[in-house]
Amino acid sequence: MKSLKLNTAVLLMIATFFGGETLEGKSKKQTDSIVVGISNIAGAPEGILEQAEKVAATVLEDAGIIPTWAPCPKPGEKLADFPSCPKSFGINRILVKMGHPFERKDGLKESNFGLAMGSQVIIIFAQVDQAARQAQIHTASALGMIMAHEIGHILLGENSHSKTGIMRPQWSPKEFVQGSPAYCQFTSAQTGKIHMELQKLVKGIEE
């Protein structure tokens, strides 16, 4: 299990990141597509989810990972009513669940906002929302960053935290002061690994 701890510093850092970083000037990089199903179990406002998807897409697309977002059923709903939801999941078809607090018993602590296991991400929406409000930043920004981090865990597999970039396990106040947008990106090594893994799937399908 991997979890993401978030504090006020990261939330402030997120606000900084979205103040001006763009993808302009970057071109001719490898791109691969993924589908990300969203099961909104916790009933997060649709407007916030849409904005969060854009935030997460900014981080992912910077690494050449192009996400398509697909609404998926929550318990009690029928898959047939969600035609764009993948029928099966893997590292290129990821399911993100907006969960309720404490729906797991195996170590998901109050200070954690999300976790990634197999091809599934669980994000505890209420806790993200509360922390964002306390830090006076947009919930959608925090949610999007956490989505990108947890999706990163699925794409990268085991031991995917790093000292720099979006896959840092925590954002410290010191790093916030430094304020580099590099804190919100995948490292070049991570980007290379992700494309290698996604290309394996593409080639596997073609064979």
Ligand SMILES: [Zn+2]
């Ligand atoms: Zn993590």
